Amino acid sequence: MSDAVADKVISTLAQVKRIPAETIKLDTNLQEMGIDSLDVFTLLFELENAFKISIPDDDVRSIKTVNDIVDGIKKLLAAAPPDASVGSASPAN
Amino acid sequence: MAARRVAITGLGIISPLGLNVAETWAALREGRSGIGPIKSVDGSKWGLKIQNGAEVRGFDPLKHFTGGKDAQLDRFAQFSVVAAREAFRDSEIQLTPALRESSAIVCGSAVGGQASIEAGFEDLWVQGRGRVHPLTIPKTMANAGASHISMDLGLSGPVYTISTACSSANHAMGQAFRLVRDGQADLAVTGGSEAIFTVGMLKAWEAMRVISPDTCRPFSKDRKGMILGEGGAMLILEPFDAAKARGAKIYAEICGFGMTSDAHHLTQPTVDGPARAMRGALTEAGLAAEAIGYINAHGTGTPGNDPVESRAIREVFGAHADKIGVSSTKSMHGHALGAAGALEAVATVMALHHGILPPTANYNERDPECDLDYIPNQPRAVQVEAALSNSFAFGGLNAVIAFRTARS
Numbered sequence: 001m002s003d004a005v006a007d008k009v010i011s012t013l014a015q016v017k018r019i020p021a022e023t024i025k026l027d028t029n030l031q032e033m034g035i036d037s038l039d040v041f042t043l044l045f046e047l048e049n050a051f052k053i054s055i056p057d058d059d060v061r062s063i064k065t066v067n068d069i070v071d072g073i074k075k076l077l078a079a080a081p082p083d084a085s086v087g088s089a090s091p092a093n
Numbered sequence: 094m095a096a097r098r099v100a101i102t103g104l105g106i107i108s109p110l111g112l113n114v115a116e117t118w119a120a121l122r123e124g125r126s127g128i129g130p131i132k133s134v135d136g137s138k139w140g141l142k143i144q145n146g147a148e149v150r151g152f153d154p155l156k157h158f159t160g161g162k163d164a165q166l167d168r169f170a171q172f173s174v175v176a177a178r179e180a181f182r183d184s185e186i187q188l189t190p191a192l193r194e195s196s197a198i199v200c201g202s203a204v205g206g207q208a209s210i211e212a213g214f215e216d217l218w219v220q221g222r223g224r225v226h227p228l229t230i231p232k233t234m235a236n237a238g239a240s241h242i243s244m245d246l247g248l249s250g251p252v253y254t255i256s257t258a259c260s261s262a263n264h265a266m267g268q269a270f271r272l273v274r275d276g277q278a279d280l281a282v283t284g285g286s287e288a289i290f291t292v293g294m295l296k297a298w299e300a301m302r303v304i305s306p307d308t309c310r311p312f313s314k315d316r317k318g319m320i321l322g323e324g325g326a327m328l329i330l331e332p333f334d335a336a337k338a339r340g341a342k343i344y345a346e347i348c349g350f351g352m353t354s355d356a357h358h359l360t361q362p363t364v365d366g367p368a369r370a371m372r373g374a375l376t377e378a379g380l381a382a383e384a385i386g387y388i389n390a391h392g393t394g395t396p397g398n399d400p401v402e403s404r405a406i407r408e409v410f411g412a413h414a415d416k417i418g419v420s421s422t423k424s425m426h427g428h429a430l431g432a433a434g435a436l437e438a439v440a441t442v443m444a445l446h447h448g449i450l451p452p453t454a455n456y457n458e459r460d461p462e463c464d465l466d467y468i469p470n471q472p473r474a475v476q477v478e479a480a481l482s483n484s485f486a487f488g489g490l491n492a493v494i495a496f497r498t499a500r501s
Contacts (some may be wrong), residue, residue, distance in 0.1 A: 016161050016164070017157070017161045018159065018161045018163070019160070030136070030364060034160060038165055038227075038228060038231075039161060041227035041228065042161070042164065042165075042226070042227055042228060045224070045226060045227045048224070074270050
């Protein structure tokens with residue numbers, strides 16, 4: 001089943017970790033795949049830009065799997081329209 | 094503990110002349126310059142006048158960092174880690190738990206990861222975005238290079254960064270030398286790194302009116318200024334006896350370090366400050382002035398530096414100054430600021446190791462104000478006993494390192 005939010009989360013995660021998207025599943029545990037706190041910060045930054053949302057710090061602490069991120073983003077999108085003030089910044093390499 | 098002799102047992106470098114020691118030395122010994130049109134920065138929109146630089150070409154971070162780590166390191170820190178890995182491999186040293194804990198890392202950098210915070214400022218103020226990349230702070234911090242080396246190689250003794258503009262790497266290597274000599278560390282990774290090719294930093298240098306419009310011609314009468322460079326270089330230092338006991342290849346020894354300040358002017362050098370730093374290095378090394386056969390000069394190619402440095406050398410060495418080969422390898426690898434001393438240490442150590450003095454490239458015309466032997470354009474095959482490497486910084490900070498060939 002196609003899920004645009006899940007697809008975007010997975011493709012962004014793949015880009016951040018420089019790994020193929022096919023290796024990432026919804027139930028993949030972030031810690032087990034070697035995602036550390038710095039990777040999470042970068043991932044959330046990219047996702048905030050992609051979905052034009054602002055993810056509160058409190059929501060971040062409970063993230064364990066890819067699906068936790070997808071669910072969280074869906075809730076934020078349902079609760080409020082996209083935050084137009086958030087631009088589409090790219091990481092400063 | 095009695096002072097220990099300090100051996101250099103590993104070298105690593107990423108420079109505008111090549112991505113490792115072999116490539117870089119091949120260019121240095123041939124007098125081949127890495128200066129050319131700047132390709133990594135397009136400053137046309139901002140009227141950037143600086144056209145030429147000495148950029149590191151063909152460096153692919155993805156070949157060195159996996160799992161997205163490349164994006165966690167500013168370019169300057171990537172240079173630090175990759176150069177340190179090469180030096181460490183070259184040394185072939187085997188780490189023990191005790192040695193890891195008594196290993197020091199001392200790095201120099203003038204501006205650290207300022208390219209990363211500049212990118213963040215561009216996001217905020219040019220692109221009008223409401224946020225900057227979340228790793229801007231740890232990428233920008235000047236100690237990032239040293240810290241990443243520590244994590245990468247698993248070395249957990251003293252780790253710090255010294256920032257003294259263009260003398261940073263020499264101050265760092267001098268400190269590391271003393272840590273090993275005095276028994277405070279049994280291994281040291283030391284050098285410097287810099288990555289300054291951004292619109293903002295080039296515009297800042299442009300405003301100082303010290304950049305040459307074409308190339309870098311140190312000590313030549315027609316010199317017009319410096320050429321900015323980038324890169325990183327690291328040395329592995331060990332107690333000489335320990336290196337010998339494990340059968341290590343010893344390139345040369347660091348035997349002395351001199352540091353002084355001018356207490357005079359932000360950008361105008363003096364004769365006295367650099368002269369005292371050279372004397373200090375000789376004294377600490379226990380070397381007679383006559384033992385020095387080569388000086389890798391600070392030699393920026395600016396109208397101001399070169400005559401003053403030449404006078405300082407003459408003041409220290411007197412008549413012997415005419416017997417010393419003096420070259421500025423900045424004519425080939427550009428001025429890499431806080432990494433300059435480290436790039437030049439590799440050049441100096443390889444000169445001692447191979448018995449070939451690298452030349453001053455792009456030299457056209459004798460300047461009466463610069464009356465020494467600058468090894469113009471052609472390398473010289475001569476085995477010298479000892480050498481100095483000079484670094485003098487804005488702010489009047491002078492740091493000179495003395496090297497000598499490894500004796501048994």
